[in-house]
Amino acid sequence: MPKAQRMAQMLTVAEEIFAEQGYLATSMDEIAERVGVSKPMLYEYFGSKEGLLIGCIHRARTELREKTAAAIAGATSPEEFLRLGLLAFFEFIDEHRRSWALLRQEAAVAVPSAQEEVEGIRQQQTDMIGAVLASFSPDIDPLEAEAFAEIVVGATERLAVWTERRPKVGPALATEYVMAVIWPGVADRLKKLPAPAPHAWR
Amino acid sequence: MPKAQRMAQMLTVAEEIFAEQGYLATSMDEIAERVGVSKPMLYEYFGSKEGLLIGCIHRARTELREKTAAAIAGATSPEEFLRLGLLAFFEFIDEHRRSWALLRQEAAVAVPSAQEEVEGIRQQQTDMIGAVLASFSPDIDPLEAEAFAEIVVGATERLAVWTERRPKVGPALATEYVMAVIWPGVADRLKKLPAPAPHAWR
DNA sequence: GCTCGTAACTTACTTCGAGTAACCTACTGC
């Protein structure tokens, strides 16, 4: 089997087993066996167990970025922008329930560089939010914009984990919940800056 | 040295080394050596490496619960309640910078029971928020209340991680950021429902 | 002042899994 194809297969199998049993409880021998190949092949292509995990995360990250970018492409207001971005995120999670737990939870643990990959996902998200804030309200304090973006990402991520325990809450409702809590506050801040709002500073 | 004292010492050392190097990169021999005791003693008192980690998390959780409970004791409005709770949380993080990363990130380890301990911390937080919402607005949809609580906890946790990279953002400012984003949305929801007579409930 | 019981501790293993060295084989281009 050609290299690229074999690598993709390995990632798929690894993601599945990691999600099933957890990163620590999974041995490279086991993954190799389920792929139908010997352990050194995994090392040939991914260098280490950690490398394999990072490969999984990286692939998910790429897919998430593409979906989000496509989703927000047509947005015309900050509210629409946020709503579409959140929806894309929750839909992604919904489609990847199993691997999501892995990527979000396991990766943190394991290894500093896997940690970086996960941070990369968050960076995508915060960058996106930061871009909304900055584009619609260029004078916002950069530190505050960053904090807002982190808050939105944190809220969203946490709610994504929560929806796993509440299967009846689908992507649309999850999006509404997040918007209901954060949008008034974000809108408030956006209004205040460009044209000083009626009620100035609390 | 008596058992209780030795256990406390072990937890302190373990927390420190885990935070320094990460859970995986730390060996039990290393912890034992730094405690000044042999490895089987660690197993005698904590059963496993995982057990030791859980011990660390559990201790932190207890401390956080006590501090938060003390902080919110005198609150009279939902806003004050939230603000004091958040402040207590950020102050706790500020005092435990080293071990914080460990407890939140590392603990997500494949080991389910460590994961549960960390979820226990979050449960404390969401319960607290849920209690505010329910006490000030008893007719709120329980599912929505739960979602709101998760959102607030997620936002807070994420901002706590962020402040580690922004040392100039202290607990007070972090609290303000979170309140600025979430309070308008939460207040909005509380207002929408039939206002309870202040004294008539419970 | 001895000895019994137990709490606190150690040495010396076993076991398991990550990572590696060295070797094999089938196909492709020439």
Place this chain on the structure above:
DNA sequence: GCAGTAGGTTACTCGAAGTAAGTTACGAGC
């Protein structure tokens, strides 16, 4: 038909989790 290489394997090393069995410190009861 031979050389080079992509794709693969077997059989190891080594480090760290976990354990079995034994050792010392010491207070209580006689």
